[in-house]
């Protein structure tokens with residue numbers, strides 16, 4: 001079968017976009033391309049500029065600098081109502097005087113697209129799992145069901161892009177997990193490009209094709225969910241996405257793709273990042289090692305002592321005091337293998353070399 005090797009065009013290009021409010025920078029020179037059919041998440045702590053970026057894509061805010069393009073067209077002068085964009089915001093209320101059907105039908109009616117309206121609305125209600133709810137008032141359904149109605153209402157007009165700003169944050173954990181799975185399924189079934197905002201890193205990892213990790217208005221890393229977790233580009237990303245052990249030091253020797261680092265009281269030899277030629281002797285670096293990639297035993301290179309542990313059912317995570325500083329090590333819990341090690345127990349730790357990520361740069365750069 002012939003394959004189409006034409007590179008995909010971005011459906012949405014954020015091109016050096018900056019937003020200032022009264023001199024304060026909320027979004028700082030952000031450039032990312034989002035491809036047709038992608039599930040992209042903007043992830044970052046409160047105040048990092050996620051919602052402002054989303055509001056600029058929607059057309060509710062104007063960039064101070066830079067451009068936003070949809071299918072190559074500059075959106076600067078196109079008002080919000082004239083963009084092929086759907087919105088699901090946490091506080092975007094449903095119309096309380098309308099039933100579920102009329103809420104979902106609203107966008108089609110407003111655009112005069114009433115051909116086959118009945119079937120389109122029913123299909124959408126089935127897609128979000130609300131078959132048979134059409135005549136219910138919005139006050140007679142649960143919070144999770146209301147979010148499904150909001151989703152159906154946005155999807156029914158078949159926008160090119162759907163923007164979702166923390167749509168699940170008001171829901172309890174169990175419902176939230178269930179709706180995460182459903183949102184992902186719906187996104188795959190409809191093929192609509194989703195741009196999703198959250199500060200919950202687990203939510204971002206479980207749902208996204210790619211994640212833009214934001215910090216103080218900037219995108220620090222834009223990569224697949226797997227690379228965001230396993231190949232953090234900055235110390236900020238390593239710390240914000242999951243737990244990690246960050247050890248700082250300098251390059252002591254480098255040859256044959258291997259780099260020896262002098263860390264606090266210990267040395268480590270790790271694989272150099274492919275193509276990185278900047279790791280001269282003395283360069284400041286950090287390494288990030290996830291707790292699950294630490295090895296714990298009696299014959300590992302770094303002496304340590306147990307400070308405390310937390311048990312999750314499947315794993316035990318130990319906080320350790322070691323020659324390399326405070327470390328976290330997560331090990332599988334072996335049923336029948338006895339109890340967790342007590343505080344003050346002497347152990348030794350090391351790590352799986354291939355799982356170490358080297359982060360060049362001054363300490364605290366990010």
Ligand SMILES: Nc1ncnc2c1ncn2[C@@H]1O[C@H](COP(=O)(O)OP(=O)(O)OP(=O)(O)O)[C@@H](O)[C@H]1O
Pocket residue numbers: 021022025026044045046047048049050051052053199
């Ligand atoms: N209309 C505005 N006027 C002035 N400052 C604003 C305005 N909107 C946002 N900001 C500021 O811009 C920065 C980014 O805000 P934004 O709402 O984009 O962050 P966020 O990452 O979405 O945060 P959260 O997760 O808390 O919603 C914050 O410092 C905020 O106070």
